[in-house]
Amino acid sequence: xxxxxxxxxxxxxxxxxxxxxxxxxxxxxxxxxxxxxxxxxxxxxxxxxxxxxxxxxxxxxxxxxxxxxxxxxxxxxxxxxxxxxxxxxxxxxxxxxxxxxxxxxxxxxxxxxxxxxxxxxxxxxxxxxxxxxxxxxxxxxxxxxxxxxxxxxxxxxxxxxxxxxxxxxxxxxxxxxxxxxxxxxxxxxxxxxxxxxxxxxxxxxxxxxxxxxxxxxxxxxxxxxxxxxxxxxxxxxxxxxxxxxxxxxxxxxxxxxxxxxxxxxxxxxxxxxxxxxxxxxxxxxxxxxxxxxxxxxxxxxxxxxxxxxxxxxxxxxxxxxxxxxxxxxxxxxxxxxxxxxxxxxxxxxxxxxxxxxxxxxxxxxxxxxxxxxxxxxxxxxxxxxxxxxxxxxxxxxxxxxxxxxxxxxxxxxxxxxxxxxxxxxxxxxxxxxxxxxxxxxxxxxxxxxxxxxxxxxxxxxxxxxxxxxxxxxxxxxxxxxxxxxxxxxxxxxxxxxxxxxxxxxxxxxxxxxxxxxxxxxxxxxxxxxxxxxxxxxxxxxxxxxxxxxxxxxxxxxxxxxxxxxxxxxxxxxxxxxxxxxxxxxxxxxxxxxxxxxxxxxxxxxxxxxxxxxxxxxxxxxxxxxxxxxxxxxxxxxxxxxxxxxxxxxxxxxxxxxxxxxxxxxxxxxxxxxxxxxxxxxxxxxxxxxxxxxxxxxxxxxxxxxx
Ligand code: C2E
Ligand code: MG
Ligand code: MG
Numbered sequence: 016x017x018x019x020x021x022x023x024x025x026x027x028x029x030x031x032x033x034x035x036x037x038x039x040x041x042x043x044x045x046x047x048x049x050x051x052x053x054x055x056x057x058x059x060x061x062x063x064x065x066x067x068x069x070x071x072x073x074x075x076x077x078x079x080x081x082x083x084x085x086x087x088x089x090x091x092x093x094x095x096x097x098x099x100x101x102x103x104x105x106x107x108x109x110x111x112x113x114x115x116x117x118x119x120x121x122x123x124x125x126x127x128x129x130x131x132x133x134x135x136x137x138x139x140x141x142x143x144x145x146x147x148x149x150x151x152x153x154x155x156x157x158x159x160x161x162x163x164x165x166x167x168x169x170x171x172x173x174x175x176x177x178x179x180x181x182x183x184x185x186x187x188x189x190x191x192x193x194x195x196x197x198x199x200x201x202x203x204x205x206x207x208x209x210x211x212x213x214x215x216x217x218x219x220x221x222x223x224x225x226x227x228x229x230x231x232x233x234x235x236x237x238x239x240x241x242x243x244x245x246x247x248x249x250x251x252x253x254x255x256x257x258x259x260x261x262x263x264x265x266x267x268x269x270x271x272x273x274x275x276x277x278x279x280x281x282x283x284x285x286x287x288x289x290x291x292x293x294x295x296x297x298x299x300x301x302x303x304x305x306x307x308x309x310x311x312x313x314x315x316x317x318x319x320x321x322x323x324x325x326x327x328x329x330x331x332x333x334x335x336x337x338x339x340x341x342x343x344x345x346x347x348x349x350x351x352x353x354x355x356x357x358x359x360x361x362x363x364x365x366x367x368x369x370x371x372x373x374x375x376x377x378x379x380x381x382x383x384x385x386x387x388x389x390x391x392x393x394x395x396x397x398x399x400x401x402x403x404x405x406x407x408x409x410x411x412x413x414x415x416x417x418x419x420x421x422x423x424x425x426x427x428x429x430x431x432x433x434x435x436x437x438x439x440x441x442x443x444x445x446x447x448x449x450x451x452x453x454x455x456x457x458x459x460x461x462x463x464x465x466x467x468x469x470x471x472x473x474x475x476x477x478x479x480x481x482x483x484x485x486x487x488x489x490x491x492x493x494x495x496x497x498x499x500x501x502x503x504x505x506x507x508x509x510x511x512x513x514x515x516x517x518x519x520x521x522x523x524x525x526x527x528x529x530x531x532x533x534x535x536x537x538x539x540x541x542x543x544x545x546x547x548x549x550x551x552x553x554x555x556x557x558x559x560x561x562x563x564x565x566x567x568x569x570x571x572x573x574x575x576x577x578x579x580x581x582x583x584x585x586x587x588x589x590x591x592x593x594x595x596x597x598x599x600x601x602x603x604x605x606x607x608x609x610x611x612x613x614x615x616x617x618x619x620x621x622x623x624x625x626x627x628x629x630x631x632x633x634x635x636x637x638x639x640x641x642x643x644x645x646x647x648x649x650x651x652x653x654x655x656x657x658x659x660x661x662x663x664x665x666x667x668x669x670x671x672x673x674x675x676x677x678x679x680x681x682x683x684x685x686x687x688x689x690x691x692x693x694x695x696x697x698x699x700x701x702x703x704x705x706x707x708x709x710x711x712x713x714x715x716x717x718x719x720x721x
Contacts, residue, residue: 026270028261035257042249050242053465054235061227062188066177068141069190069220076128076143077192078220083124084199090119094399098218100126105206121288123203125155128218140223142187145194150209155427160189161219168193168214182221186228191219239298261327275581276327277334285348288358289408295361296401305359305368306408308397308415309337309375312427314353316579317392321385326353328385329392336383340374356412365400366434372396379428395422401434417441424499443489448500450486459485463686464516467538467657467679468645468704472670475701477536477568478681480518481686482510498542506543512554515539519562519569521689526568529696538570538600543577552591559595566596573611574602589617600657605645614652622649626660626680637668646673684711 036417060156080172083089090111091097099120103109109121122130123144123461146157148165152622155481157165164176174193179186195223196213197222209215225580272284292304311317313331318326330353337355339345347357359368376396382389397419399411414433420441422431431437464478484492501507518537526534545551559566571592578585600621614622624645631638642658649656658670661680670678687695691714 017701021134023676025266028264029259031264033261035253039250040609042246042253042385046242046246046249047455050238053238053242054231057231057347058228058343059230061224062179065188065222065224065227068190069177070392071133071216072141072143072220073192076132076220076566077130080124080145080218081197083127084180084197087199087202088123089127091122093118093120096171097122097126097130100152101574103203104127106165106203106289109677123151124199125150129154142182142219142221144219145216146219147194149209150216151203151207155216156284157216161191162474164191164219165217166324168217179224180221182195186224188224189219189221189223191217191664192215197271212455216260229530231557240281253519265583274351277331277349278349279334279355280346282348284349285350285356286408288346288360289411292358292360293405293407294538297499302401303364304401305361305362305365306399306401306411306415307357307359307368307372308412309355309357309394310418310419310423311353312395312423314392314394316685317580319581321390325388325390332383332385333379333392334556336378337375340371348591356415365398368398368400369430369432372398376428376430388417393428395419395427396430397433398430409693414438444500446489447486447492447497448504450627451484451497451501451504451506451510454484454486455509459487460510460513461485461688462514462521464518464692465679466684466707467536468683468691469677470709472686473704475535475704475707476677477570478518478522478692479538479572480514480540482514483484483686483688485625500544502544505544507544508548511539511542511545511577512558515558516562519558519564522568523564525560525693525696529701531672534565534568535570536570536598537564538572540572540602541577543574543581543585546573546577546588547581548588549584550594551588554595556595560595567598570600572600572602572623573619575604577605578613578617593618593620602658605641614654616646619654621657622652622653623657623679629658629660629666629670629680630662632666634665642670643673646675683708 018550039320047288069656092648093099093110094513097120099110099622100123103121103123103126106121111119111252112123114121120436128143144155146155146161146165148157148162150156160178160180167173175191177190180187180189181187194215194217196211196215198211201211201213204215234593271391272281273279274281287596289304289306296302310627314326317329330349331437334349334355335348337357340487341357341359344360345358346360347355349355359371362368362371365419368493377393379391382391384390397414397415397417398566399405399418401411403683405411414437417437417440418431418433420436422429425431427502451701461483463483465480465481467477467479468474469476482494482498484523488494491511498507501510508534522535522537529535541551548554555569555571558564573585573589593599598620600623601617601619603625604622624642628638628642628645632642633639646656654676655677657677657679658666658675659679661667661670661678661682665684666680667678668683694708695701695710698706698710700710
């Protein structure tokens with residue numbers, strides 16, 4: 016399980032890393048693309064500006080040339096810069112002299128343009144040139160690019176061309192537009208065979224791009240900085256997100272494998288650790304490990320009495336205390352509730368496991384300080400040692416759990432080691448639990464009755480109803496075995512109600528038949544689970560109504576242990592029951608956690624001295640004194656006393672000597688099925704206990720007791 020989770024975690028973590036890398040890559044590509052797109056745009060924009068400038072220049076040139084051509088050129092005084100143009104030598108009036116004798120020479124438009132553009136180039140760096148495939152002046156010969164442009168003009172594809180070019184190592188935008196022969200052009204260029212309207216050539220303008228590019232570079236620098244910042248923000252965001260996702264995943268993986276209250280590994284992680292130990296054992300058969308199951312004793316009571324928050328804090332502190340006792344290589348986990356498991360890895364033998372478990376239990380002797388209160392707790396531990404029969408964690412945890420249950424049932428604060436019989440016991444428990452559900456409908460249950468003798472009048476005072484189960488395969492199952500199971504499943508409520516109804520019905524019938532003036536009493540055992548049922552008194556009253564049983568003749572028996580942990584709710588129930596006139600007995604008094612304060616706190620009518628006390632009564636000594644003291648105590652508290660488990664005449668005589676009013680035990684009669692009791696009543700045994708004694712003895716001689 017843990018490996019699934021860690022695999023999932025690794026898978027998602029890896030995927031997150033890939034996605035983050037992809038996101039960084041996409042961010043980089045997009046940023047770079049955006050940067051180059053912006054740079055390209057700026058470059059194009061600058062080129063467009065340069066083109067506009069080139070066109071503006073060209074238009075200016077064209078207007079000027081048009082003017083000059085329209086006026087047939089211009090006469091200037093020849094000097095160094097404007098010598099008579101040899102290309103116009105064929106014109107008769109190239110050179111003229113004014114009336115004042117000033118010499119003038121003709122400057123045709125091309126010549127003028129050349130002069131002007133030279134000046135322009137000098138001042139602004141903008142080159143201009145009129146060119147054509149045929150020219151009067153070889154200086155106007157087109158260069159390679161201009162020739163290409165002239166070819167385009169000739170082809171008619173376009174009448175203007177522009178292109179970025181490097182001239183003398185510097186960038187220029189070259190622009191050239193076609194030029195057609197006008198009337199004024201024929202004067203000079205007609206000699207070359209051009210007619211009006213012919214393509215004469217073109218005018219080219221070269222705009223220096225350096226300052227445009229310088230401006231573009233400046234803008235580009237700030238765009239670069241902006242893009243770097245955007246990229247960094249994106250990169251940092253992705254990194255933070257990745258880190259957060261990683262943290263979240265780690266947290267989730269931890270949550271999935273740990274108990275949220277104590278922070279200890281949970282069952283999944285625990286099983287995984289046990290599986291690791293199994294692998295280790297496979298490699299090295301001498302390798303030993305143990306799985307232990309720890310369950311707190313009466314944790315529910317603590318929760319009920321101190322509240323869940325104290326219970327929670329106790330679990331936290333307890334888990335820390337146990338963790339400190341275990342070695343770092345061991346694993347302790349919380350199964351849930353008050354159940355913990357721990358894995359003792361690489362241990363030498365069972366003794367070491369027991370020693371560690373004992374150390375844990377010993378540590379509980381010290382109280383836990385919770386909110387200033389000293390809380391004591393105890394636990395039961397079940398141990399399951401590794402052995403070749405085990406192949407998986409589940410089996411070992413199950414068996415440690417079984418051993419823990421055994422430890423618990425043999426008294427709290429115990430350690431028990433799993434053995435295969437326990438497994439059978441656990442399986443039988445499951446069977447009992449299961450089959451008990453249908454025991455009533457399958458007629459497998461029967462109420463037995465044990466007479467209670469009034470020693471004063473030597474008559475049967477009444478009976479105690481004791482449940483019997485005839486299981487089809489397990490045979491007779493003792494109530495001491497199945498009652499605790501039915502308590503754990505809650506089925507006791509149904510069983511208890513059934514016993515009560517049966518017993519009341521039966522005893523009422525016997526009373527009517529055999530002693531209508533002095534009805535029999537009936538004692539019915541009440542479990543702790545029934546005591547906590549808030550409507551139990553209503554159910555009891557209903558049974559009494561239905562069976563017409565006299566309230567005062569019903570004695571409900573409660574054990575001391577049934578009161579532990581439910582004091583308050585039990586008090587309420589007991590009060591309601593007693594208010595209905597029903598008597599209450601404290602059963603097996605002295606057997607459990609005998610506390611005299613219970614007698615004071617709860618209003619009991621009858622005290623039933625536990626059979627162990629009766630059987631411990633020797634001719635003299637402590638046993639006898641104890642019973643005598645209990646009797647005195649009951650008398651002082653105005654309680655009736657019933658001595659249970661009277662088996663011998665000596666015991667009877669001693670009790671008689673102590674003036675014990677009621678006795679119950681094998682001496683007079685074992686618990687018997689209804690038909691056998693009926694037979695005894697038929698014989699008049701209810702009127703004379705000696706008759707009962709003899710009848711039972713006679714029967715016992717003939718057959719074994721049931
Ligand atoms: P308990 O209520 O204390 O019942 C007396 C037990 O002592 C009975 O055992 C009875 O058979 C036995 N006993 C009576 N006289 C003698 C004697 O002289 N010597 C010895 N050694 N034992 C004697 P049983 O019937 O096995 O019942 C055991 C316990 O199971 C009862 O103890 C009671 O706590 C519980 N139980 C039985 N029936 C019911 C029931 O219907 N409801 C509940 N809640 N518990 C029941
Ligand atoms: Mg009883
Ligand atoms: Mg008893």
